[in-house]
Amino acid sequence: MVSLARTAMPGERLRQIDDFLATAWADLVKFDERLRGVTVDVRFDRGVAHLSGEAADHDDLRLVRRLIGQLDGVLAVWPRVRVAGRDPVVLDLGCGPAKQWPDNIGFDLRVAPGVDGIADLSGSLPVADDSVDVIFTVHILEHLIDFLPLVDECHRVLRPGGSLHVMSPWWGHVNAVADPTHVRLLDVQTFKGICQRPPGTPRWYPLHAGCDGASIFADLVPLGPDEPGPVDSHLARFFD
DSSP states (O other): OOOTTOOOOOHHHHHHHHHHHHHHHHHHHHHOGGGTTOEEEEEEETTEEEEEEEESSHHHHHHHHHHHHTSTTOOEEEEOOEETTBOOOEEEETOTTOOSSTTSEEEESSOOTTOOEEOOTTSOOSSOTTOEEEEEEESOGGGOSOOHHHHHHHHHHEEEEEEEEEEEEBTTSTHHHHSTTOOOOBOHHHHHHHHTOOTTSOEEEEEEEEEOSSEEEEEEEEEOTTSOOOOHHHHTTTOO
16 A cells, blocks of 8 residues: 655665565575576666576566566566577667666667667657567656557567566655656556556556655566456555
């Protein structure tokens, strides 16, 4: 249950949580037979699990992503992993000069160091269908009056099993209203609505969603029209 009393976690506590998560993951790798031979590297930074390295196939990556997401204290799982020898195609939308990883393909409305292409994120993305593995929208959705068209565009360009990663200010924190260019307030519950839109609209499966008292996070996977949606017990992990 989201509470107005929630406050942002201090940096020292986040560092301690990272230490706990690193130990918990090391224990899983050591004792879980399903992870034998998996070579994905995991680094925790303020509750976000950054995945790199290689996976033999998409099943290995999905397993790692799911197991990490089940650890208490993980806010998001952000992968940049080679699968079966292929580098992922990663879009960084609205990146400005601050891509999440240097090799990402950066789109923004204005020219800046690191921007690879100009795109109006309130319109269509200049990207082919089913051609992208990972998309970052970090501090972007709160700047769009209607962000659902962009979410739908992300659904269109992601490959099956790809992932959309959202980070935005939490509506109850001063950062959400301190920037006059913010035009939308977001909460973890916003993504419940996105994952429960009516038939005929792009459908999403929430891998993970969380809030650290300052920012909200969501990791979403596109669903095909015939794929089953999340069961209520899965939604109950993240949403009211």
